[in-house]
Amino acid sequence: MRYAIGLGGNLGDVPATAARARGLLAAESVVVExxxxxxxxxxxxxxxxxxxxxxxxxxxxxxxxxxxxxxxQRTESACGRVREVRWGPRTLDLDLLLAEDGTIVTTPVLALPHPRLHERLFVLLPLAAIAPDWVHPTLHQRIRDLAALPPSAFHLPP
Structure with a gap:
């Protein structure tokens, strides 16, 4: 099964932390394609x-x-993620965004697709670079089209 993962962070060397996470995921048979x-x-x-x-x-x-x-979540913890403040600083955030096959999940612990995927340009732009033709299963729009919407709710630094 193929999935889209959003990742980010703002503490420490985020690309290096992500590289470590990639190795930890590979050890659990999760391959970054x-x-x-x-x-x-x-x-x-x-x-x-x-x-x-x-x-x-x-x-x-x-x-x-x-x-x-x-x-x-295990990988986030292994990479130093501590959940103290909502939307607070973090070493690494790994969000399950979307399943390629359009799987929809709504449970107390997981919502798939991610409920704010279509509202977050900082997620849509990177995702559109690698999966432009994936379709949001409830909005029925391609990721590239969602990423092309006006970014009025977001500030992207120059």
Missing amino acids: AAAPWLATAPIGGPLQPPFHNSAWIVSCGYGPHGLLACL
Whole structure:
């Protein structure tokens, strides 16, 4: 099964932390097939904090959505992620965004597609670079088309 993962962070060397995460995921048979370029963005919400570095991955694995979510959360913890403040600074954030086959999940612990995927340009732009033709299963729009919408809710640094 193939999934889109959003990743980001704003503490430490985020690309190096992501490289470590990639190795940890590979050890759990989660293979990164494609990686988007990094995008620097201003934080949205939360306390005063440094800018974020965001990217996206396409991964393949034998896990269902809940199994992959558990794997992503273990990887975040192993990479120093501490959940203290909502929308606060972090070493690494790994978000399960979308399943290529359009799987929809709505449970207390997981919503797939990610419920704010279509509202976050800092997620859509990297994802459009590696999966432009994937379709949002509830909006029925391609990722490239969602990424082309006006970015009025987001501030992207120059």
